[in-house]
Amino acid sequence: MGGDFAPQNIVAGALDALRHASNRFDIILVGREDEIKKELEKHSINGLRFSIVNATEVVGMDESPTVALKQKKDSSITVGLTLHKEGKADAFISAGNTGAVMSASTIILGRAEGVSRPTIGTPFPTEKGPCLLLDAGANVDCKPQHLLEFGMMGSIYANYILGYDNPTVGLINIGEESTKGNEITLEAYNLLQKSKLNFIGNIEGRDILKGKANVIVCDGFVGNIVLKFAESVLGLLKAKFKDYTASNLLNKIWVGLMYRTLKKILKDFDYQEHGGVPLLGVNGISIIGHGGSTPKAIMNMILKAEDMLIKEVDRHIAEIMLVNKNERQ
Amino acid sequence: MGGDFAPQNIVAGALDALRHASNRFDIILVGREDEIKKELEKHSINGLRFSIVNATEVVGMDESPTVALKQKKDSSITVGLTLHKEGKADAFISAGNTGAVMSASTIILGRAEGVSRPTIGTPFPTEKGPCLLLDAGANVDCKPQHLLEFGMMGSIYANYILGYDNPTVGLINIGEESTKGNEITLEAYNLLQKSKLNFIGNIEGRDILKGKANVIVCDGFVGNIVLKFAESVLGLLKAKFKDYTASNLLNKIWVGLMYRTLKKILKDFDYQEHGGVPLLGVNGISIIGHGGSTPKAIMNMILKAEDMLIKEVDRHIAEIMLVNKNERQ
Structure with a gap:
């Protein structure tokens, strides 16, 4: 039920995903059963493997996440994530209220051990293929330790999903020298330097699209501004x-x-192509889509969830974060 | 002598400016006299009003500003700014080491009364004409009060130079609501709200290019990243x-x-068109150009300096900052 075009785009995208993947997986459509059924009537659904789980409430796009999650126990977000938590679903995707999906994922699925803050990673097109920038808005005020953890989780994702062997990690900063930056980045530089990551140092705003690093680390304030700026170009x-x-x-x-x-040339700039962004560091798979997601974006989010499941990204993240936690103690 | 193509691009741009402006002003070329003279030989300089002031040293583009300014007392930056300070020049422009020009301008010209931190404002193209974003990198760690002052100085510039009557001021943030943001922006929102500025509230990364505000306020860390990212698109x-x-x-x-x-359509994205960026809040006019400035960029920087001089931007800023200082006490 999430997003500006629900349930029509969600239903259409889910059915497209089933067709595209030749029913490699089942899809559970979570939301108001009557509305979903009405939407399904518009499509040819013969042979497609999906089911519906009723959820009577909907979290609005502009609602306060904390208030909404407290008051709406039967929202599609809460019901869907609970299915995932209980093992009745292997992953969760939503184009709904970003803050609510993020909070509910963290609360219902729980943080992986050793993760201080789950993070949203977002792909950027570059001259050398996609990179992953994180945090893209989940964590506004960050400590240096958080940035290190973003780098670790992002490296796992860049390795298994984007296919980079020993991915390079860069810290967004205002200059390349290690002495440049604000209080947080100066300290984060040292932590990243000492880590086992393939840290290549500071990278500037102009280096993102050049593909200088496979994983780009920043706090959620900077990440959110850059992401939204990029989308507006x-x-x-x-x-x-x-x-x-x-x-x-x-x-x-x-x-x-x-x-x-x-249009062909600018295809990489189109967020519909890559679908949503993963929330990394929770126990499970939670992918958050743009409020305006098209059916194509929804389909791509589902296929990304499948990919994350097959590659066991959440397990790999949990393992490395636990090792890191034990080493710190 | 500053920039990646000095003195050739600087000399060529200065001569172009004299031709373009039909000698409305004189230009003093500051730097190694022999190198400048050699460069002048390549041009037809008949009737152009310029002079040379010798400065034997050059601050490198990668030198530490503080060290360079201490050790190189006879650099083109120090000599040029001193000419301005002494009233022998009405403005100063440079394509040299940004940090050095900034520091030297602040030290030699001095801060205007009531200005906590001089700021670099940079124009961005938008759907509705140019806006001014500040701070673009002069001040990395900012207090809320600094952001308020950037808004005040930016409003004067947007009014007199960009031609906006009662310019709108927006605060870069991760959401529109006043409750969104990090610690600094939450407090800055309140200060801007209480000020006499035409404050329109928070604006997101996606709103910059839409032209939602004429003046866009952020700390120098965020501003620098967004600026360099934009230049790389x-x-x-x-x-x-x-x-x-x-x-x-x-x-x-x-x-x-x-x-x-x-190329025609993307003209607005070309920084050569608008030349350099002004350092606001010092006693005088100091314009800083891109290290790779072309002759055209240099010419536009000089014409911008003339415009700032005619419109008395520095005097207007000094006046309003003094009033603000007295009201705060």
């Missing part, structure tokens, strides 16, 4: 193209001709 | 286009045809 480009085409007919024809080529 | 686009054209000949021809149109 396409919007400005579109507006500029619109202004340009409005100026005369020839320009309009010209841009029309360019459009398909541009 | 064109680089990734270029790389994507290159990959695409490499894939087959037809694509190559096609992108070749699009190139001029694209």
Whole structure:
């Protein structure tokens, strides 16, 4: 029921995922049964393996997560995550209220041992393939130790899901030298340096898209601003193209001709392609999607969940974080 | 002598500025006289009003500002700023070591009364014309009061130089609600709210390019990362286009045809167009350029300095900061 286009986009995306994956998995659609059934009538569902679990309440996109989770015990978020917790589902995905999915995942699934703060990792396109930036907004005020943990969890993800062998880790900073930065990054630099990670030092804002590091570490304040800024770049480009085409007919024809080529080139910038972002550090798999997720984005989120399940990302994270915790003591 | 292409680009840009402005002003070229003279030989300088002041030392782009300023008393930065301080020049511009120009400007020109921290404001293109983001990297660890002052100085600049009447001021944050943010932004929100500025509240990363605010306030850590990230977007686009054209000949021809149109559309993203960024809050005019500044960027920096001089931006800032200081006491 989550997101700006629920349940239609969620249902459509789930069915697409089943078709795309030739029923490698079952999908449980969690939410208001009557609304979901009405939505299903629009589709051909013959042979697709899914079921419905009723959840009567919906957490609004603008609701306070803490209040919503306390008051709405029968929300699709709580019911879905509980299915995962109880082993009735192997993963959970949602395009709903980000804060609520994050909090509920942490509370219901629990933090893995040794994880101070679960973190949201978000892929960025770069000149050399995707990188993972974290934290992307789950943790606003961070301690240096948190940044180290983000680097560890991100490295596991970059290894198993993005396919980088011994992934490089960079710390977002205002200069390359180890003496640059604010209080938090100066100390985080030392922790990362001493760790077993493949730490390549500070990287600047301009290095993200260049693909200088496979894993990029920052606090959730910086990560959130950069992520949202990046998502808006396409919007400005579109507006500029619109202004340009409005100026005369020839320009309009010209841009029309360019459009398909541009779209192909800019495909990597489209968040629909990679679907949602994983919440790392909880006991389980929880993937959070954009509120405006299209069916394609939903399908990709489900396929990503399957990939994380097969690669046992959560188990690998739990193992390394436990080792790290024991070493610190 | 500053920047990656000194003195050639600086000399060329200065001469272009004199031609473009029909000698409305004189230019003093500060640096190694012999090198500058050699450079001048490449140009037709007939009738152009400039002079040379010799400075034997050069601050390297990677030198530590504090060390460089202490050891190199006869650097082009120190000599140039001293000319401005003594009234022999009305403004100072440099494409040199950013930290050194910033420190030297603050030390030699002095902070305006009531200014806790001088700040670098950088223009961003938006769907609705340029906005000013500050601080863009001068102040890494900020207190809420500093953010308020950035908003005040930025408003003056946005008013007189960008031409916005009663410019809107937004605080970069991870959500629109006043309850969102880290410790610093939560407190800064209150200060901005209580001020006389046209404060429109928090704005998110995605709102910058939409043009939601004329003046955008953040600490120098966030500002620096976002600025450098934004500057790198064109680089990734270029790389994507290159990959695409490499894939087959037809694509190559096609992108070749699009190139001029694209360049026109992306003009606003080109920092060469707006030249350098002003250091606000010092007693005088100090403009800092990109190390890789082209002659065009240098020319635009000089024209911007002239504009700031005519509009008396530094005087207006000093006045409002003094009033604010007295009201706080």
